[in-house]
Structure formats: C-alpha cells, structure tokens
Amino acid sequence: MNKAQIAVIGAGPAGLSAALEAARAGAQVTVIDENRKPGGQLFKQIHKFFGSRQHQAGTRGFAIGQGLLRDCEELGVSVQLGYPALGIFPDGRVVFNTAQGVRSLFAQRIILATGANENNLYFEGSDLPGVMTAGAAQTMINEHRVLPGQRVLMVGTGNVGLIISYQLLQAGAEVVALVEAAPQIGGYAVHASKLRRAGVPIYTSRTIHRAIGEKTVEGVELVALNEHFQPVPGTGEILCADTVCMAVGLSPMVELAALAGCQMTHIPALGGTIPLHDKNLCTTNPMVYVAGDIAGVEEASTAIEEGRLAGIAAARSLGLGDDGRQQAVQERLLALRSGEFGAKRQQAKEDILRTFKEAMA
C-alpha cells in the first residue's frame, strides 16, 4: 500500500462517501483512519435521521454506516484502520503511523475528512473524574454499553446536547438538567420537547459554576447568567450529580489541511477555522479536497453529501467519471441547508466560496 490515485483520510460518513464515489468513477482509492473501527461517529448515532428520503431520513446512523462499509467493500476500496495520519507533503505524500513504524502513501489527490473535535469549558472542578465531553458519554452508552454515571448534568443545548441527553435516558441514566448559557435553546424544538415530556428540566441563561467533589464529581453548582453572559450574584444552586457532560460545540480538525498549505478562513457559524474551498470542496491546494465537519461543522447527512461531492470532483479532476452526478449532489446539499437552521449554514458556506474566489484571484 504505497500508491493510490486518491487517498481519503478519515473513515467517517464523509470519508467513506467520498471513497465510494471516487471508486465508482473508476479511481483507485485508499482510506486511512486512526481508529480501529470505521464509521467515525456514525455507529454511535442510534436516533433516526431527519430530512427527505434521499437523505436517508428515518434510518438510524449505525445502519447508514453499515451500508457505506458494505458498498466500499463491493467497490474494492481499501480501508486501512488503526493508522493515524501524521502529515502531508507538497508532493502528495501522506505519512502515517503503523505498528511497524512510519509509512507513506503517494496520492494524486487527497480528500481530508478528519471531522471535528469537541470543545470544552473550564470551571472549578472541571478536571474531576466524571466531567467529560458529551461525545465520550455517547460512545460509552451506545458503543460500549456502559453508563459513565447515574445522574448527569448536560451543559449545552445544541442538537448534540439534546440528542445525547435523550440517549442517556434511553440507556437508563437520570439527566438532572440541561443548562444553556444563551437565553434560548440551541437545537431543534422536537428534540427539546422529547426531553421535556420525559420530565427533564432545561434551564436557559444558566451555566455550570463548578463541579464539587473530593475524588470524583458528587455535585454541581449552577449559576444564572445576565444578558452579558456574566454570573448573577446570589443565584447559585447546588444539584446532586455524579457526571457532567459538555456539549459546547465542535471545532473542525484542520491540522492536516494546514500542513498541506491550504489557506484558512474563520467562520464561527461553522465551528471556527476552516480550509477555504470551492463549490466542489477543492481547497487552495488543488491536490487537496475537504468534506464533512472539517469543511464546516454540520450534520452527518451533509457530511455524506459533501463526501460524495468531493469524491466525484476529485475523480473528475483526474479525468475519471462524468460531470452528471455533481449537480444532483449540490442540489441535495442545498435542500439540507434550507429552513431556519440550515439557511445560516448556507450563508456561511457562500461566504467561504466568496473568500475562496478572492484568495485565488
């Protein structure tokens, strides 16, 4: 394994979808991922997806993951697991670690589908065992089937915080409350109302002040916030909890793109620093494409479509496949980025395009 027409880094929904489309176009594709299991975060998603049928609405995340893996196998995509990518050289060499030492792979095109990291907060006691990212709790309950705690405080009410809170209930934990620093809930109302129906309180304009405990979390102190997000004196309230989960956003994992010399831009609505890219997800380095959360934090359904688009476009740039498929994927992406929540992301994506054009002019 030292040559590929197209190398894909990351075997999550975006990376696998990219690999599939590129292979369908006739490219020889290798996917590498640092994890021992493919699928990225898909196998932890036990809820049904939204959107239209084309976007596999009503299908649970893990079933989508299984389908992608099956298709990859049928198309002869090589998926190499347990290999963390260490860097990219200007000549298209991808360097990665293996149990036998550092190896490299020469590729004509590289698709980065590295995903995102969870953000975290600092507060008194935030280093106590029992304080963890919401994703860690989700991994433990849905993938490994163990409860990281019995009484959980969820910090953050974006869709990640809302969905994982509900999944904690499904796994048998008690969610003592969700807190949201902003005056309104961040995620979809449908997810929030499921929690409310289950009797879980959601407090807005409130946050965690500290985690209390000798060796591990035994309680939490909440505090109300004013309109400037400053704590309001005298509003402290102590709850009994053994676990604090943080669902306070994700940041794109852009290190490899930076090493590949891709120019970056900063778009808070999409998670922060993002490699500039055109409408086909090609970065300012014409060998390098991005797809999924690295190209702006969205959802698994958008990651899948972006992956497809990057796969088709990267293969096209090598003279493989045909243009026909690109258009259809772009239309589906547009549909996913409509509505109250989607429109903001669509706007942000258009800002990236404009900045990309300026950078390349």
Next chain:
Amino acid sequence: MRVHEHPILGQSEPESISIYFDGKPIPAVEGEPIAAALIAAGVRVLRHTEKSGRGRGIFCGIGRCNDCKMIVDGVPNTRTCVTPAHDGMRVETQYGLGRGSCHE
C-alpha cells in the same frame, strides 16, 4: 454499570473475560476498551497527574485527550479508552508519567 437491555440496541454482549485492576479481577467483554470495563465496574479514577496528583477519568473517550492513561501489562501511558481488553490483562492506576513501573 452496564446497559444490558436497551430499547433500540437490544441486549449487550455478556462479560466473558477478566482483567486485573490494581490486582483485583474485574469482568470485561473481550475487545471492549479497557476504560469501558473499568467504568462498568465503578472505577472512575484512572490516573493521577504528575504535578498536583489530582485524579483523572475518561474525558474524550476516543483517544484524543490522554486523560485515561494507565499502565497496561507494564506499559505506562496506554490510552485505555482505545485499547481493547483481553483476558488476563493487568491494568494499573498510573501516577505521574508512570515511569516507576517501567524501571522496576
């Protein structure tokens, strides 16, 4: 605690192996992350930091943060959230960088 019954995921795999946590046997599922077996057994403090000695437990759960480092079969700094459990494995709480046990 294990989630044996789940409304969507159904029944979980049974524990069929044992690993040793600081010498005590605890049940585990073959191939699950060591940290999952420890959490199921109620172990939350996995290591103590070098400077302050404060305890650390799992934080990211996916191999990014290094908070779950322990000494596994004599090897310090092993990320237990991404290291599969096998029968008879010896897992020890790590203090600081865990050098002590390397040189013993």
